[in-house]
Amino acid sequence: MAEIAHPLRRSVFRGVAGHCPACGKGPLFWRYLKVNGRCEACDTDLARYPADDGPAYLTILLVGHLVVAPMLFFPIVWRSNPLYSLPFILSALAVLTLAVLPRVKGGWVGLMYALDVRGSDAVLHTANAAD
Numbered sequence: 682m683a684e685i686a687h688p689l690r691r692s693v694f695r696g697v698a699g700h701c702p703a704c705g706k707g708p709l710f711w712r713y714l715k716v717n718g719r720c721e722a723c724d725t726d727l728a729r730y731p732a733d734d735g736p737a738y739l740t741i742l743l744v745g746h747l748v749v750a751p752m753l754f755f756p757i758v759w760r761s762n763p764l765y766s767l768p769f770i771l772s773a774l775a776v777l778t779l780a781v782l783p784r785v786k787g788g789w790v791g792l793m794y795a796l797d798v799r800g801s802d803a804v805l806h807t808a809n810a811a812d
């Protein structure tokens with residue numbers, strides 16, 4: 682695989698591929714969405730880069746705008762009997778969402794790594810300003 686020169690893009694693409702954003706060799710996840718505490722290859726502390734709800738929101742945005750909205754342009758979707766079409770459409774969307782979510786989360790962790798955003802930066806959040 683050709684190496685991407687730009688550090689931000691390289692980290693995001695390594696994360697999307699499910700690899701450590703620092704070295705691109707170690708696995709990013711140890712389970713479906715569980716980020717490894719440390720990279721097995723380069724020992725980077727991957728647990729300090731927060732994902733929170735960002736990947737879920739982005740996945741909903743992507744699937745909703747790029748799949749659901751264009752799907753409504755096909756008359757067969759809204760003319761068919763929902764009893765027959767909804768189970769097929771909803772199960773296909775669930776499979777697609779579950780396939781996209783780990784890639785988005787990997788890219789998100791790669792972006793946090795490239796921007797050096799850490800979990801400890803949460804104190805900068807305006808909702809916590811009164812603390």
Ligand SMILES: [Zn+2]
Pocket residue numbers: 701702703704705706707720721722723724725
């Ligand atoms: Zn690594």
